Amino acid sequence: MNLFRNNADFKLDVLREVGNIGAGNAATALSTLLNKTVDMAVPTVNLLPFEAISERVGGSEAVVVAIFLRVEGDAPGNMFFIINREPARRILQGLLGFNAAENDDYSELELSALNEIGNILAGSYLSSLADFTGLRMSPTVPSLAVDMAGAILSYGLLQFGTMGDDALLIDTTFLEGHQEAEGHFFLIPDPESFEKLFRALGVPF
Amino acid sequence: MTEGTFIKVGMADLNIAEGGAVLKTTGLGSCVGLTLYDPHLKLGGMAHIMLPSSDIAREGQLNIAKYADTAVPELLKLMKNKGAVNSRLVAKMAGGAQMFAFMGGTDTMRIGPRNVEATKLALDHFAIPLVSEDTGGNYGRTVELDSQTGIFSIRSVQFGVKEI
Numbered sequence: 037m038n039l040f041r042n043n044a045d046f047k048l049d050v051l052r053e054v055g056n057i058g059a060g061n062a063a064t065a066l067s068t069l070l071n072k073t074v075d076m077a078v079p080t081v082n083l084l085p086f087e088a089i090s091e092r093v094g095g096s097e098a099v100v101v102a103i104f105l106r107v108e109g110d111a112p113g114n115m116f117f118i119i120n121r122e123p124a125r126r127i128l129q130g131l132l133g134f135n136a137a138e139n140d141d142y143s144e145l146e147l148s149a150l151n152e153i154g155n156i157l158a159g160s161y162l163s164s165l166a167d168f169t170g171l172r173m174s175p176t177v178p179s180l181a182v183d184m185a186g187a188i189l190s191y192g193l194l195q196f197g198t199m200g201d202d203a204l205l206i207d208t209t210f211l212e213g214h215q216e217a218e219g220h221f222f223l224i225p226d227p228e229s230f231e232k233l234f235r236a237l238g239v240p241f
Numbered sequence: 242m243t244e245g246t247f248i249k250v251g252m253a254d255l256n257i258a259e260g261g262a263v264l265k266t267t268g269l270g271s272c273v274g275l276t277l278y279d280p281h282l283k284l285g286g287m288a289h290i291m292l293p294s295s296d297i298a299r300e301g302q303l304n305i306a307k308y309a310d311t312a313v314p315e316l317l318k319l320m321k322n323k324g325a326v327n328s329r330l331v332a333k334m335a336g337g338a339q340m341f342a343f344m345g346g347t348d349t350m351r352i353g354p355r356n357v358e359a360t361k362l363a364l365d366h367f368a369i370p371l372v373s374e375d376t377g378g379n380y381g382r383t384v385e386l387d388s389q390t391g392i393f394s395i396r397s398v399q400f401g402v403k404e405i
Contacts, residue, residue: 086251086252086253086291087251087252090268095267096267096268096383097267097268097383099398104340104341179341179342181340181341181379182398183270183340183380183381183398184267184268184270184381184382184383184398185268186252186267186268186269186270186381187268187269187270187271187338187340187380187381187382188270188340188381189270190252190268190269190270190271190272190291191270191271191340191341191352193252193291194271194291194292194352197253197291197292197307198292198297198298198299198300199299199300200300200301200304201253201304201307
């Protein structure tokens with residue numbers, strides 16, 4: 037798939053910076069919320085085959101907690117905040133102050149807390165991105181699912197689906213202390229949004 | 242392709258199996274896992290359908306396994322090449338869920354039900370009976386078709402394994 041007419045390497049760098057700024061703000065928000073340090077890895081930006089995208093979070097059948105929302109406005113796209121069950125439990129414990137469910141049976145309160153975390157993080161990701169680009173970007177009401185990663189992520193691939201079998205993923209990993217992969221922030225801009233993003237940032241398309 | 246072998250069908254992919262090999266596709270959400278089976282030959286086929294209609298395709302080289310209207314005839318062709326007869330074929334399918342509930346759901350969000358409708362339409366077109374299905378809901382599924390028995394099994398996080 038030919039997303040970028042020229043200067044592909046430079047454009048991927050720009051998108052990495054987009055992920056850096058957005059997820060950096062989201063990490064700060066999460067850190068404030070949990071009152072502890074949350075680090076993030078350097079974002080990776082790749083055009084990946086559909087199958088490879090769920091590999092990022094443990095494979096198509098891995099059960100994950102995912103908060104999904106659509107980005108609306110000038111540069112629409114799909115956004116996921118994905119956490120594995122164990123870190124989700126720790127986050128809930130830190131936030132609510134009591135032991136969260138050991139299995140998949142999250143209570144209404146826990147689900148609503150997770151949803152709200154997703155809302156706050158996505159909001160801070162997008163508002164920093166909107167400031168940085170000068171584009172209007174607003175999140176829809178987030179929706180939460182605890183299910184197989186493949187089933188969840190396929191929703192973010194529909195816009196790319198009509199164009200080919202790959203999607204461009206901006207993936208930022210959150211780390212808590214030295215623990216790996218506390219969570220992932222996935223931003224999958226719609227194919228049409230790249231031109232607008234690059235123009236807004238003064239990158240010739 | 243022998244007994245106990247798994248043949249993985251990826252997203253927007255299709256394949257056939259015989260001799261007891263098992264076709265498997267994982268993590269169906271809004272996508273549909275469609276299988277065709279010829280009990281006489283013990284020949285099975287599976288497609289992991291992602292979108293309802295190739296009319297919306299903007300890709301240069303069309304991936305025919307991706308769309309309901311193109312995947313069904315292609316699967317049928319592959320099976321007929323192996324000797325399958327239209328009148329013996331039975332179809333089963335699962336998936337087409339709506340993983341996320343949104344207010345005032347747009348067409349994109351209704352993609353699961355639309356995939357199911359389009360797949361049924363394509364089966365009707367070739368007069369292949371749909372003998373059983375497990376579609377809709379709001380959860381993901383992993384499905385397998387055993388080419389020895391024609392048994393179609395569905396695994397989900399909430400409901401465990403069921404066979405249709």
